[in-house]
């Protein structure tokens with residue numbers, strides 16, 4: 001066992017699978033199919049960090065405007081607007097549609113277009129990081145960001161640059177990415193090799209019912225439970241059942 005400092009995930013049951021939490025300052029990739037809870041998971045990590053650990057957070061959205069995002073998160077009782085006013089939370093709208101809310105102070109980024117630059121996003125994250133002294137960062141989802149690099153070498157460079165920049169801040173980060181194929185035969189994505197930790201969310205068929213399952217694929221510095229475990233999404237957010245088996 002190494003003595004690396006841990007960060008509480010805010011997801012009930014996950015600490016047990018991680019033997020204590022995420023390794024501090026690392027970049028964790030959350031891989032999941034549509035509707036598996038990537039946005040809820042990464043937001044729960046950020047929200048619980050502010051509320052319970054006094055760790056300020058940044059949430060970067062690449063697919064939703066702040067208005068829609070806040071509406072969805074309010075279903076879980078997460079009042080992020082209050083934290084925004086208190087300068088504990090910053091929302092970066094990097095969605096291709098942009099934020100149409102005139103009250104929003106966030107700038108629009110042109111991701112998903114040819115002229116998009118990753119440096120633009122990195123700059124924006126770094127300036128928000130300095131502004132509130134963030135300890136947690138979430139980018140959700142990075143899919144469109146990485147797929148604008150069809151060339152594998154350029155893609156690798158871009159991801160490494162993003163991961164290194166985030167790690168250099170000392171903040172603990174979650175990057176979400178869409179799962180391209182599911183089941184046991186799925187292809188491992190390049191990003192999974194480059195991230196420090198990988199967690200996979202899936203919906204699988206067990207008997208004649210669908211079950212939500214979570215698996216820790218890897219977590220550098222940490223001894224993990226590598227088994228597939230069930231999780232649920234409720235009005236309190238995501239909850240993992242570390243003692244239950246799926247099959």
Ligand SMILES: Nc1ncnc2c1ncn2[C@@H]1O[C@H](COP(=O)(O)OP(=O)(O)OP(=O)(O)O)[C@@H](O)[C@H]1O
Pocket residue numbers: 032033034035036037038039040041075233234235
């Ligand atoms: N209050 C709730 N109670 C139970 N389940 C909920 C609740 N709110 C949302 N969900 C579930 O959460 C899922 C959406 O979660 P989330 O938006 O985090 O997924 P995602 O992986 O980010 O999806 P996408 O691929 O669309 O970005 C929905 O499929 C829905 O079943």
Ligand SMILES: [Mg+2]
Pocket residue numbers: 038039040140
């Ligand atoms: Mg989402």
